[in-house]
Amino acid sequence: MKKISTRAQNIEMSGIRKFFQAAKPDSINMTLGQPDFDTPSHIKNAAIQAIQEGKTGYTFNAGLPELREALSVKFKSENNLSYNPDEIIVTAGAGEALFIAIQSLVDNGDRVLLTDPGFVSYEACVRLAGGISDFIPLKKDLHIDQEALKEKLNGARLLILNSPCNPTGAVESPESIKALVESAMDAGVTVLSDEVYEHIIYDSVHASAGTFGDDVLTVNAASKTYAMTGWRLGCIAGPSEYMEQCLKVHQYCQTCATSISQYAGLAAYTGDQSCVKMMRDEYQARRDILTSGFTEIGVSFPVPQGAFYAFVPLGIDKTKQIMDAGVIVVPGDAFGPSGKEYARFSYATSRENIRAAIELMKPVFEDE
Ligand SMILES: Cc1ncc(COP(=O)(O)O)c(C=O)c1O
Numbered sequence: 247m248k249k250i251s252t253r254a255q256n257i258e259m260s261g262i263r264k265f266f267q268a269a270k271p272d273s274i275n276m277t278l279g280q281p282d283f284d285t286p287s288h289i290k291n292a293a294i295q296a297i298q299e300g301k302t303g304y305t306f307n308a309g310l311p312e313l314r315e316a317l318s319v320k321f322k323s324e325n326n327l328s329y330n331p332d333e334i335i336v337t338a339g340a341g342e343a344l345f346i347a348i349q350s351l352v353d354n355g356d357r358v359l360l361t362d363p364g365f366v367s368y369e370a371c372v373r374l375a376g377g378i379s380d381f382i383p384l385k386k387d388l389h390i391d392q393e394a395l396k397e398k399l400n401g402a403r404l405l406i407l408n409s410p411c412n413p414t415g416a417v418e419s420p421e422s423i424k425a426l427v428e429s430a431m432d433a434g435v436t437v438l439s440d441e442v443y444e445h446i447i448y449d450s451v452h453a454s455a456g457t458f459g460d461d462v463l464t465v466n467a468a469s470k471t472y473a474m475t476g477w478r479l480g481c482i483a484g485p486s487e488y489m490e491q492c493l494k495v496h497q498y499c500q501t502c503a504t505s506i507s508q509y510a511g512l513a514a515y516t517g518d519q520s521c522v523k524m525m526r527d528e529y530q531a532r533r534d535i536l537t538s539g540f541t542e543i544g545v546s547f548p549v550p551q552g553a554f555y556a557f558v559p560l561g562i563d564k565t566k567q568i569m570d571a572g573v574i575v576v577p578g579d580a581f582g583p584s585g586k587e588y589a590r591f592s593y594a595t596s597r598e599n600i601r602a603a604i605e606l607m608k609p610v611f612e613d614e
Contacts, residue, residue, distance in 0.1 A: 253374060256373055256374075257370045257373055257374060258370075260366045260367075260370075260580070261366070261576065261577070261579075261580030262277060262278075262279070262366065262576050262580055265277045265574055265575070265576050265577070265580075269574040270572070272572065273572040273573065273574050274572060274573050274574065274595070274599050274602055274603040274606065275574045275595070276573060276574060276575050276591045276592050276593065276595060276599075276600075276603060277574055277575060277576050277590075277592060278592055278594065279412060279554075279555070279592055279594070280469075280470075280475040280594060281470060281473035281475065281525060281554075281594050282594050282595055282596065283473040283525050283528075284473065285472060285473050285474050285477070285510075286472065286473070286514075286521040288513055288517050288518065289472060289474070289510045289511075289513045289514045289517070290510070291513070292509050292510050292512065292513030292517075293477075293506045293507070293509055293510040293513075295509070296505065296506050296509035296510070297506055301505055301506070301509060302505055302506065303505060304501060304502055304505070305336075305502045305503070305505050305508060306502065307335075307493060307496060307497045307501065307502050308332075308334070308335045308336065308493055308496075308502075309334070309335065309336025309481075309502065309503060309508060310336070310505075310508045310509070310512065311331065312512055313336055313508050313511055313512045313515070314331035314332075314334045314336065315331050316511075316512055316515040316516050317329075317331070317334050317336070317481055317483070317515060318330060318331045318334060319515075320515050321334075321464070321483060324444075325441075325444075325452075325454040325456070325457070325464070326454065326457050327454050327456045327457060327464060327483070329464075329483040329484075332486065332489070333483055333484065333485070333486050333489050334481055334482070334483045334489075335481060335482050335483075335489060335492055335493055335496055336479070336480075336481050336502070336503045336508060336511070337479075337480045337481055337482060337496060337500065337503055338478040338479070338480065338500050338503050338504070339467055339469055339475075339478045339479060339480040340440065340442045340465050340466065340467035340469060340480040341367060341480070342478075342480065342496070342499070342500055343465040343466075343467070343480045343481060343482035344367055344368065344371055344438070344440065344465055345367075345371050345374075345495075345499075346482065346492045346495040346496045346499070347438055347463050347465065347482055347484075347488070347492055348368075348371040348372055348374075348375050348377070348404070348438070349371075349374075349375050349495045350488060350491040350492045350494075350495055351403065351404055351436060351438075351463075351488065351491075352372060352375040352376070352377040352403055352404060353375075353376065353377070353403070354376035354377075355376065355377070355378065356375075356376075356377045356378070356403035356404070357377070357378050357380050357401065357402045357403060358372045358377045358378065358379055358380065358402065358403060358404045358405075358406065359380050359382060359395065359398055359399070359402050359404065359405040359406065359435070360372070360379050360380070360381055360382070360406050360582075361381070361382055361383075361384055361390060361406075361408070361411075361582075362381035362382060362383050362384065362581075362582035362583060362584045362585070363384065363413055363414065363557070363578060363581030363582040363584055363585035363588070364381075364406070364408060364411075364412075364413075364581060364582055365408055365411075365412045365413070365440065365581070366580065366581060368406050368408075369582075377403065377404075380398055380402065381582060381583070381584070382394050382395050382398060383584040384414065384416075384584065387416075387548050388411075388414040388415075388416040388548050388557060389416055389418065389422070390407075390418060390422065390426065392422065392425060392426065392429075395426065395429070396429050399429060399430060399432075399433035399435050400433055402433070402435045403435065403436065404435065404436050404437075404438055405426070405430050405435050405436070405437050405438070406437075406438045406439075406440065407423070407426065407427075407437060407438070407439045407440065407455055408439075408440040408441075409423065409441070409452070409453075409552070410443035410444070410446060410447055410452070410551065410552025410553040411443075411552070411553065412443065412553055412555060413555050413557050413576070413578065413581045413585070413588075413590040414548075414550070414555065414557040415533075415550025415551060415552055415553045415554075415555045415556055415557060416548065416550070416551060416552070417447055417450040417452070417551040417552040418453070419450070419453070420451060420453035423453040423454075423455055423458060424453070424458045426455075427455045427458035427459040427462065428458060428459065430459065430461075431458075431459040431460070431461060434461075435461075436461045436462070436463070437455050437459065437461065437462045437463070438462075438463050438465065439454065439455035439456060439462060439463065439464050439465065440465045441454060441455075441464060441465065441466050442465065442466060442467045442469060442470050442471075442480075443470055443552055443553040444466070444471070445470075445471045445522050445526060446470060446471075446525075446526055446529055446552055446553055446554060447526070447551065447552040448526075448529075448530050448533065448550075448551050448552060449551055450551040450552060452552075456483075456484075460485065461485070462484065463482060463483065463484030463485075463488060464482070464483045464484065465480065465481070465482050466480065466481055466483075467479060467480030467481070468480070468510075468511050468514050468515075470553075471514075471522055472514040472521065472522070473521075473525065474507075474510070474511075474514065477504070477507040477510055477511075478503065478504060478507060479503055479504075479507045479508065479510070479511045480503075529554050529593065529594070531597065532554070532593040532595075532596075532597055532600055533549075533550060533554070533556070533593055535593075535597055535600045535601060535604075536556055536591065536593050536600050536603075536604070537549050537550075537556070539600070539601070539603075539604030539607075540556075540558065540604075542604070543604065543607060543608055543611040544611055545558060545560070545611065547559055554592055554593050554594040555590050555591065555592055555593070556590070556591045556593065557578065557585075557588050557589075557590055557591075558588060558589050558590075558591060559587050559588050560587075560588065560589045561587050562577070562586065562587070564610060564611075565577055565589040567610045568589070568606070568607050568610050571606045571607060571609065571610055572606050573603045573606050573607055575589040575590060575591050575592075576589065576590040576592075577589055577590075578590060591603075
């Protein structure tokens with residue numbers, strides 16, 4: 247028997263990959279949370295150029311100065327957030343940003359407020375830091391229950407917000423984000439705001455939590471915005487007292503983000519942004535095909551306003567039946583206990599695949 251730390255034993259592999267890997271070759275796979283677009287060519291070319299120019303060594307731990315400068319400009323112009331370059335750390339994706347923030351802020355026994363359902367990494371990162379996750383079930387419309395959350399704020403260390411949300415596709419209104427952040431600030435609770443889907447948003451507007459309070463950290467990434475999941479490029483920004491600590495954790499686990507990806511990121515953030523709109527428009531068209539397909543088969547659910555997920559209240563039996571019919575989705579309990587009556591459909595797949603999935607599902611819902 248090999249000896250394993252309790253820390254590692256206490257976490258489990260994400261439930262999402264399990265379903266992705268289980269998909270048969272002829273099934274329609276709607277499990278994965280990543281853009282199906284190729285990274286835009288001007289971004290790829292910047293990486294190729296960096297390799298050819300020999301920009302292949304370590305960068306500063308916090309990232310290339312010019313990339314941090316570009317991110318500072320992005321935060322100001324797109325999010326109305328004032329972060330100096332030295333308040334920004336470039337990370338290996340949003341995943342590392344979340345990890346180092348939670349390691350740096352959460353102590354043994356600290357309580358962290360999370361929505362249920364929510365993105366799977368939060369709970370695992372809190373557990374690895376010795377913290378205790380305190381889940382707040384979402385309302386029926388899949389939005390955050392302000393009253394339930396306010397009741398839990400006292401004594402909590404951290405509140406993690408994620409709008410647009412994975413897995414629900416819900417977007418909290420600016421008024422809702424403002425009220426949540428102000429209540430957190432009044433109660434002395436730090437907010438960690440995961441905004442990786444900020445540009446994949448349809449009939450709503452994105453509000454950055456950091457515009458409503460000082461004790462806020464912002465996580466973002468090139469992953470979803472620029473179809474760069476495999477490049478592993480993200481960032482964290484926040485008050486310098488926190489960033490100094492995050493930098494230490496980052497240094498010992500990652501040293502720096504990949505130099506080549508950072509040059510690609512520089513081209514992404516400073517270059518032509520029309521690719522972002524093109525992808526957003528395509529996701530919207532796919533969302534519309536999926537939602538009208540569900541209307542046709544008699545299933546209703548809150549229309550997702552952002553990200554590329556629909557969280558559909560199918561129930562456990564119907565979820566199994568659609569999977570047997572060849573549509574592979576992630577059962578909602580992979581995202582928290584309150585998700586168990588739901589299934590997450592990722593529509594980061596072609597229009598043809600979405601139409602084919604609807605056709606495969608039709609017989610499951612006939613004669614109801
Ligand atoms: C809400 C959310 N945050 C963070 C991440 C991680 O992003 P990255 O690939 O940049 O690590 C994901 C990935 O699916 C996500 O859905």
